Amino acid sequence: MVKTKEYVIGVKEVLNSLKSGEVKKIIFASNCPKSIVEKFENANIEKKIFDGDEEGLGTYLGRAFPIAVVGVRNENNS
Numbered sequence: 001m002v003k004t005k006e007y008v009i010g011v012k013e014v015l016n017s018l019k020s021g022e023v024k025k026i027i028f029a030s031n032c033p034k035s036i037v038e039k040f041e042n043a044n045i046e047k048k049i050f051d052g053d054e055e056g057l058g059t060y061l062g063r064a065f066p067i068a069v070v071g072v073r074n075e076n077n078s
Helices: 011-019 034-039 054-060
Strands: 007-009 025-028 046-049 069-072
Touching: 007 011, 011 034, 011 069
Parallel strands: 025 046
Antiparallel strands: 007 069, 025 069
16 A cells, blocks of 8 residues: 555646646556546656556555546655
8 A cells, every 4th residue: 555645646636736746657547548648648757557447556555446547746655
């Protein structure tokens, strides 16, 4: 599990954190909708595809709900 302060979840939150320079990496679930991925295609930071679907990404982060996109603030734990 990853500590909450080290990442942000959700498209809106990740976009806002990206604009403010807080996010160092973006992680997408393997089944993340293309429309969401396209919102981040011009971001000049590292992007990864999680080896699992939205349910798996949510579980990995200790959440009981699916997560399509995560913005990582601290690169040491991703």
